[in-house]
Amino acid sequence: MMYGYSGRMLIADLTSKKTKIEAISEIFCRKFIGGNGFTISFLYEHQKLGIDPLSPDNVLVFAVGPFSGTVIPTSAKYVVQAKSPLTNFQGKSIGSSFWSQAFRRAGYDALLIKGRAKKPTYLFIDDDIVEFRDAKDLWGRDCWETDKIIRDTIGDDNVRVATIGPAGENLVRFASIVSDHHHEDDGRTGMGAVMGSKQLKAVAVRGSKTVEVAKLDELLDLCKEYYKKIIKGLTSTIMKDLGTIGTGMEYLSNYATPIRNFQSTDAFKESTLMSEDIRKISTEWMRKQYVHKSIACAGCPIGCDHIDFIRVGPYKGEAYKMEYQGMYALGTNCGIWYLPAIVKAGQLCDTLGIDVISTGVVIAWAMECSERGILTLKDTRGIDLTFGNHVALMEIIPKIAHREGLGDILAEGVKRASEKIGKGSEKFAMHSKGLEFPGFDVRGLKATALSFAVSTRGADHMSSAVFGPEIRGRINRFKFEKGQGGFVAEKENNLTLYDLLMICRFSGDLWMNVYSDLSHLYTLVTGIPLTSEELRAAGERVWNMEKAYNIREGWTRKDDSLPPRVFNDPIPDGDAKGSHLTKEEFDFMLDDYYAARGWTRDGMSTKKKLIELGLNDVAKEVGV
């Protein structure tokens, strides 16, 4: 018997309504660890080249990791991967919920979905029984309703649901997959649209099997220590008290949070123009005003989701979580400082099933188009898309999800929308590879600029998270120096490992030495001996695998790009005033990074590197 893994992948073909089980070997587990390692391997193996991401040829893979279903802190993550309808490269999104645990207890490590159902369908995985169920009555429903209806229909709250909303059905290119209400942690790269294109409304799971580990007593003792440690950790304490808003304040007050579609970083100046005073948005103030209750994902001692109840004003009675990326995308970036509006907008995105970041960025772009007269009230069908207008924000979000009016163009994502509208609007369309920018003004965070450009899934703040060391002065945020390419690469390898084990990035406070601590935990769970070096290599292996996938889809160096604003428009105000990137500087950064990765100057994977990582077949296919 294998511990830590179910050793099985479920393959569901929606076209033929057939399922089958494929065994996952111990050798494979050891090499790819789990989660993201599994999804990219299966995607690489099962998907045809050059397909349309919204065609039945796309393959959608879900996976959990070896720690899923145990008490290891923050192990409630799962990953979904497919070819992205936003970027045409590998797309993935990582969610956190109870779904992952139920899936693991149902007895699987991965779920591969192919084909396209003839009519709206949802999958019900009830341990070993898998049903293709009619989703006619669910089609058109929002994510929260769908979740409830499925549970009520089956009559069991132990059923966990990962679903799309109207946005996914309508093939909004940045549609998300939502599980367990508030836990749509990451809806990036349009995985919901891929589900929608397959006429797959939801994947419901009920798992009743017991998850066993190799060394239970040792694991329990260690976890007890970890729980004590994590609630005292620096980052985890902030996460516990305030969630990502807590760390986000650092960026907002240090001129690193984009405002009005990257036209300002000066929150102090901007907010005096607005109704709220930014100085008030301190930890204490937020707690008193908005934070009502923290809730946690399965097995997480931190509980970073903070549910805010709006007590007064036009959004009175609404309740949703407040997060930094939401505060940026739907707030500051749209010139909106009225927090209840940001809470309500976040809730709209979650129920309709669209990514918060992409939604906010595409709306902020439309607001700048309105400011510059590129879009008129006629184009917006009467919606006054002026920066700061939160009423307009509430109007436009559902239009995107339902692809109505201007919403139909915005639903294409900021890259395609700006290409369609033209008139110079491409110059301030904030994306890389087609994926919209997270809440960091990279003109004043240069290692982050590189990281956004080279990430295998487009502008991605989770791939290296080097904005942390930058804002805290560990590296100079305004000047890129030789060697920082290697720093970014090492961080990417390191954080990829979190996505193989499927643990949360907020577990960082726990590890003295991340590789030896995690390899020890891995061995306690699986019984498989694994050295720190093997684990470190697995992170690098999977990053290179994703890169190889992109190369196979036609990636070239020019795809590792940043939007024109990063080069042409220096930061206009605040302490970061004047900072921007030059083309020469950016080329230098790419050279430095590719060299550190062991790739060619053009950024191509080398046979040597791929063979060194044990990816011999991949080396034959894409290595130079």
Add this chain to the structure above:
Amino acid sequence: MQRKFVVSDSEKCTGCQICEYICSAVKEGGFNPLLSRIRTLRIEPAFNISMACRLCEDPTCVKSCPRKALSKDEETGIIIVDEEKCNGCAWCIETCEFGAIALHSAKKTIIVCDLCDGDPKCLSYCPTEALSLKTPEEISQKTRKKAIVTLASRTSE
């Protein structure tokens, strides 16, 4: 003397399920909330609580069992299950007002909190210290204290 049982403070509880995982690990040797003697409940958007046996003075489960498989330990107050007699009919599950009894999926007999010999393991793992072992008197003291503090702060405003 009043008996102590496991109570959960819903203001502190985040619904993380760690108590369920720990209980099933200690009692069953693996992680499975369905085999836990304590169960969590979340009501969206933010209400969380854990529930375990409340050691009723005159337990309906004991009274209702048609096979007399359940009895109350006079000393500790916990419910003792005679696994020979229990046939998993689930009548006690229906009568328990707190949903504190579950059916063991493999054994087909019922499971209920036994306080781990007076040292419930779920307590020591609860990361928010939402769980505690309290008598009804201790619970009412805490509630009174909270009410008075709230009233006093209103008066001084």
